Amino acid sequence: MFVAKQYSEKHQIPYYECDTTQFLKIPTLVKMLIKTSGAQSDALGVSDEFMASLGLGWIILQHDIFIKRLPKAGETITVTTEAESYNKFFCYRHFWVHDEAGNECVFMNTTFSIMDLETRKMGSVDDEVLAPFESEKIKRIRRGEKTLPLETVHGEKEYTVRYYDIDMNKHVNNSVYLDWAVDSLDAAFLMTHTPEKIVVKFNKEVLYGNKIKSEYQLDDDGISRHNIISKNDNSAKVTITWKSLD
Structure with missing residues (x-):
């Protein structure tokens, strides 16, 4: 059974990362989660700079975010991530946010792929790039949650x-x-x-x-x-x- 490497960071939420109700801003939450995946990549020697040296960059295809509660200003949270699995074209990464009591506040599943920086087209995933994360290689393509189409523009x-x-x-x-x-x-x-x-x-x-x-x-x-x-x-x-x- 594959168990991907996990990486965690603690973060105290300042007031300027929150909205007028003092809840963490949604775009800021996503930035914070993706920042943690970047920190893990840096730690494992697969930084964005390393990818760019190969003429490649990560692109995000979908976020599925499940929120039990948004953290508030002044809280200290722990953000954890793992590059859970991948196939020939897609990588699937998990993220969690826990509060100081260890309660899960947020879970996010993100689908990544690799882009050729010159052609701006999606490429295949190299096993050697994913090896440091100890992700499981799978054959099937996982489908994310569905978005709903607009029927009437309000x-x-x-x-x-x-x-x-x-x-x-x-x-x-x-x-x-x-x-x-x-x-x-x-x-x-x-x-x-x-x-x-x-x-x-x-x-x-x-x-x-x-x-x-x-x-x-x-x-x-x-x-x-x-x-x-x-x-x-x-x-x-x-x-x-x-x-x-x-």
Whole structure:
């Protein structure tokens, strides 16, 4: 039985990583989790710089996030990750957030792949790159959670990709899509609701200077559906299940 190497970091949440309700911002949560996977890669000698030297970079295809509760300002949390398994084209990584009492607050499953930095196309996964993580090699392709299509657009906002939105792969960082999705919703709704489940599926990269349209549909059952559109292409789909803070 394969048991992938795990890596953990502690983090005390400052007020500026939280929203007006003092809960950790959703895009910041995702940044924090992905940062931990980068720290593990650094520790194992498979850093982003090493990958870039091979002309390769990691790309994220999907996040499935399950939230029991969002941590709040002042809390010290432990973030843990493992590169659980992979096949010829995809890598599956798990993330956990635990509070000081050891209670699980968040679990995220992320599907990664490898991109050729020159052609901007997805490539196959090299066994030698994954070897330090002690991940299980599998044949089957795992399907993530499904996003829901928009049936009626209840609102939209437009954005222009800023310099600080892009990362070392020269495209928009994955957390920014969540920022665009959440920001499209009304502030009164956001101050009275907290997310329980988030599914983000990335379809096409967005580059510096691109114009973005963030559309949403908010259902009566508290599920919001989001499209992130660039150049008339659906660059990402997001589905968020919310619950009332009352």
